[in-house]
Amino acid sequence: MNVGIIGMGSIGMLMAAYLGRYHNVHVYVRREEQKEKLYQEGIYCDAVGHPVSVEAHLLEEGFPQSHDVLIVAVKQTGLDSVLDYSFPSNTPVLFLQNGMGHIEKLLERPYPSWVGVVEHGALKQDYCHVLHTGKGVVRIASVTKDENIKKIISSLNHYDFPVEYEPDYKEMLTSKLIVNTVINPLTTLFQVNNGHIISNSYLREIAEAVCREACLTLNRSFEKEWERVLNIAETTSENQSSMFKDMMEGRQTEVDAISGYILKKSRTPLPYHQFLIRAIHALQWEKGVRIHG
Template sequence: MKIGIIGAGSIGLLAGAYLGEHHEVHMFVKSEEQRSALAAEGITCGEFPCPVPVYAHLVTEMKEGYDLWLVTIKQHAMDGFLEQDLPADAPYVFLQNGMGHLEKLAQSGLRSCVGVVEHGALAKGPNEVVHKGKGNIQIAVYRRMEPAHGQALSKELHTAHFPVFFKADYEPMLKSKLIINTVINPLTALFSQPNHSILTNPSIHELARLLCEEACSVLGLSFFDEWERVKTIAETTGENHSSMLRDITEHRLTEVDSISGYILDHGKIPLPYHHFVVHAIHALEYERGVRKR
C-alpha cells in the first residue's frame, strides 16, 4: 500500500519504520528540517539493522493518490488539521489519545477508523525512534466505512513484529485506553515519576485508584476490571515515562484536556480528583510558557 503518515513524533516514526518494511511510506511533517532528515536518512530504529527509507513531505503537500492515511498528531493539533482541505479518496486511521476528537471527526465527512496504540516509543531526534515497549495497535471503524473494509485494512497492516488488530466496536476500545491515560498520565507528569510509581508509591497509588473510580463512573465501566488493567499496564511499562510527562519535561502543551478534561466534561457528578489534575497540569503548562490562560 501507499501510506501517508501525518505527524512524525514517536508514534508516527515508529509506525513509519515498521510499515516501511512492507509498504511505500510517505511521512508528512510540519518542519523543513525534519522533512530533510527523513528524506535523506530515513527512519532510524534500534529494531532494524539499517535506517528504513521513506518519502518525506510537508503536511501542506497532502494530495490524492494514497491508499491510506495514518494520522498520529496530538489532540490539540486536530482542529487545525481537520479544517484543511483534505484528500478524500482514501480512508483515514486516527491514532490519538483520549476521545475529544470524535465529535470533530464525525463532522469532517472523512471515511475513518479510530485506534489505540499500546507500544512504548520515544523520539530521539527528527528521524530516530526508540521502541521502548512492544505492544499492538487496535483499530475500529468510526464513520462512513464498512466493518469489512476496516478488517481488511488491519490484516494488510498486521505483521508479527507490528501487530494490528481489528475491533468490532470503537467505543469500549477507546474508553478502556482513556481510563489508562487519565490515571497514569497526569499523575506521572505531576510527580515526575515513571509509570511504576502508580504501584510503588502508596500515595500515588491511592490517587490513581480514586481517579480510576471517577473515570469508570463517568464512562460506565467496571472499576474492578479497569483498575486491574491499569495496574497491569503500570507494571509492564514500569520504567517508561508517560507521554504527558515527556510533554511537560520538553515544555510542550499536553493532551490533558482531551484525556482528563474529557472525563470532567462528561461527568454528571462532582469529580474532585479529575478537577485537580486538570488544573494542576494547566499550572505546569502555564509556568513553562506553553499555556496562555
Template sequence: MKIGIIGAGAIGLLFSYYLSEKNQITIYTRSKRQAELIQSKGICLMDGETTNIVRVEAVPFELWTGSEDLTIITVKQYHLPTILPVLTNQINDWGSLLFLQNGMGHLKWLSELKAPRIYLGSVEHGAARLNEHTVSHNGYGLTKVAVYRGSEDHLRSLVGATQARFPISLEDDYQAILLTKLIVNCIINPLTATFQVTNGTLVSNPYYYLIVTSLFEEIVNILNIHNREEHFANVLSVCQKTTANQSSMLKDIAAGRETEIDAILGYVLEEANRKQMQAPLTHNYYNLIKGKEFKEEDFR
C-alpha cells in the first residue's frame, strides 16, 4: 500500500520506520532541509542497544498531493489548522486520512473535510526524536484505529501489513479509544510537566498519587465516564509501564516548545463549560502549564 506520513516528529519517524517494511512510504516534512536529510541518510531507529536504518522517500509537505492510498497525519493538534485546508483541497476520491493526535479537540474540524474516508487512532508507544532523522523507541505499545467516516478497507490493509513489534488493532468505536487515551494524557502530561518528574513518580510518590486520584475523579465526572475503575487502572498501568519515561509535555516545557494542553485539558474545560460544571483542578493545571509556556515577548 502507498502511505504518506505528514509530520516528521517522533511519531512520524516511528511510523515511517516500521510501516516501510511492507508499504511504500513517503514522509512529508515541514522543512526542505529535513526532507533532504532523511532522503540522504534514511530514518534511524534506536531501540536499546540496537540501531537500524531504513530508506524512505522524503519531501516537503507543500509537495503533498493526496495521491497515496492512505495519509497518516502525525503533527501535533495545534498544527492541524495550518494543514487542514491543504488536506481538504488535495484529497482524491480513493484516498483516506488517519489522524493520530492527542486529545479530542480536533474532532470539531473533521466534519469540514471532504475526504471519503477518515480514520482516527491513538498511539501507546513511547518515542523521542533525537535529531531530524533519528527516533528512539522507548516503550512498546499498541496503536488502535477506528473509522470516523467511510469504509474501513484501507484500515484493514494497514492492520494486515504491520509487524509483530509494531501492532495495529482495528477497533469499533473511535470515541472509546480517544477517550481512553485522553484520560491518560489528562493525568500524566500536566502533572509530570508541573512537578517535573517521570511518569512512574506519580504512582510511587504518595502525595502525588493523591493528586492523581483527585484530578482523575474530576475529569471522569465531567466526561461522564461510567467504567471508572477500568480507566483508573489503565492510568496506573501506563505510569508503571513507562515508569522511567518523561512525558511529551514535560519534554516540550523543558525545550521551551508549545504544549498540547489546549487539546487535552482544554477539551475537558470546554466540556465542563458546556455542561455548566465546576472544574477547579482542571483549571489550575491548565493555567499552570499555560504559565510555563508564557513568554512576555509574545504579548508586547
C-alpha cells in the first residue's frame, strides 16, 4: 500500500519505521534539513534493526502522491495548521492526536476521517533515529462511515506491530483520554516516569482522585478505568509521558486538549483537574512557553 505520514515526531517516526518495511511510505515534514536527512538515511528504529527507506516531502508543497491512507501524527497543538491543507477528498485520513477536542472538526471534513490510539512507547533521538520503548497496539476507528477501513487495517496489521479495528471511536478515545488525564499531568508536575503512579503511594492517591473526577464527568466506570490506568502505568513504567517530554524540551503541552477538555465537559467543580491545568500552565510559563488564544 501507499501510506502518507504527516509529522515526524516519535510516533510518526515509529509508524514510518514499521510500516515502511512492507509498504511504500511517504513522510511530510516542515524543515528542508529533515527532509534531506530522511531521504538520504531513512528511519532507524532500534527494534526494527535496520534503516527503513521512506520518500520525504515538504508539507508546504502539498501531496504529490495518491495515498491509500494518510496518517496525521502531529501533536494536538499543531493540528489546526495541518487542517488548513487540502487533503485529497477520496483518501481516508487517520488522526493520532491525544484528547477529543478535534472530533467536531473532523465531522466537517469532506474526506473519510479516522482516529487512532497508539499504545506504544517511542522516543525520538534525532531526525532519523527513534527508540521503541514500549510495545503495544494501534487501535483505529472511523469517525465518518468508511467501508474500506477494515480492509486497510488488515493490510497495515503485522504480528510485531498489531493494528486493530475498533467499532466505537467515542468509547476508544474516552478510555485513552482518562489514562492521559491521570498519567500525563502528574508525571509532568512531579517529573517522574510513568511507573511512579503506582510505586509512590502519595502520587497514586492523587492519581486515583483525578481518575474519579474524569470518570464522573465522562460517565465511565471508575473501577474499570482505574484498572486500565494502572495496567498502562505498569507496562510503560520506565517511559516518560509525552507531556513530560514536551515540558522538558520547552514545547507547549496538550494539557488543555486532555485535562482541559474534561474540565469543560463537567457540570461540577473538578478541583484536581483545575489545579493540574494551572500547575502545568505555570510550569510552561517558567519554561518560557506562552499560550496564545
